Amino acid sequence: MPNYKLTYFKLRGRAETARYIFAYSGINYEDETIERSVWAQLKPTLLFKQLPILKVDEIELNQSTAIARYLARETGLAGKSNIEQAQVDAIVDTINDFMNLFPWTERDEAVKQKMNEDIVTNNIPILLDGLCKLLGDRTWFVGDSVTWADFHWAVCSITLSSLNADLHNYPKLLALKERVEALPQIAAWIEQRPKTPL
Ligand SMILES: N[C@@H](CCC(=O)N[C@@H](CS)C(=O)NCC(=O)O)C(=O)O
Known part of the structure; x- marks a missing residue:
């Protein structure tokens, strides 16, 4: 090791x-x-x-x-086959595309606030709708066991909530986050x- x-x-x-x-x-x-x-x-x-x-x-x-x-x-945790790994990578890259829209380094608080609100209103629903459809009624995003795409969602969804994104319309995505957070480790x-x- x-x-x-x-x-x-x-x-x-x-x-x-x-x-x-x-x-x-x-x-x-x-x-x-x-x-x-x-x-x-x-x-x-x-x-x-x-x-x-x-x-x-x-x-x-x-x-x-x-x-x-x-x-x-x-x-x-990367996915069990090449196609599963590609599915996992696509989810992570998509989440990152949307998270990278936020003006993390903007120093003007008013400008930052306004941009955050715009992104939460106009862009984040596209991410959440897509992830919700992708997850459907399954337990994990890809395959039949947890992958790092589930972890990445759980991590980024906390940040989205702190930016006032309303996740309550997405109970299945919230449940996935909670499922990850309930893993004992x-x-x-x-x-x-x-x-x-x-
Ligand atoms: N694409 C890079 C971005 C890394 C990045 O933006 N790091 C920021 C913190 S999140 C940083 O080091 N900022 C300090 C600086 O640039 O002075 C990654 O995902 O690791």
Whole structure:
């Protein structure tokens, strides 16, 4: 088993899906959280000046989706066949497309608020309608067991709720989130993780 060190800010953000995979699979890892004061020194040393980064022994991986996909493959959470893996990847990429619409780095609070509201009103229903149809009456998004697409939805839906997206019209998607959060290893992680706004 390699040595794993995940480095990110003290946020759920783009590291949380990887943390769910670690938690679910019981793999030991170092969860390094960087304070903003330390970030100024660390940033110039990074190839692409961004977090998260996963160190796998001596290899440094950037890109949150590549990190989570790698961990999912290592732990049997990526989908059971090539087509299932493609279905899982498509769900994750679609969720990311919509999450990336939000103006995360906008400094003007009023502008940010207005853009968030527009996206929640005009774009997020497209995501939720599509995911709802894709899930149908099944227990998990893809195949007959949990995958990291379910984890990614559970993670991102918390952020969507905090941005005032109304998920109550989507009870099946809410139930999926709750199903993920009720998995004993995930429930234990949620209990112990730092309480952060994002
Ligand atoms: N596509 C990249 C985006 C990484 C990214 O935007 N990281 C942000 C935090 S979520 C960051 O490092 N921001 C600090 C900065 O750019 O100074 C990924 O998914 O890992």
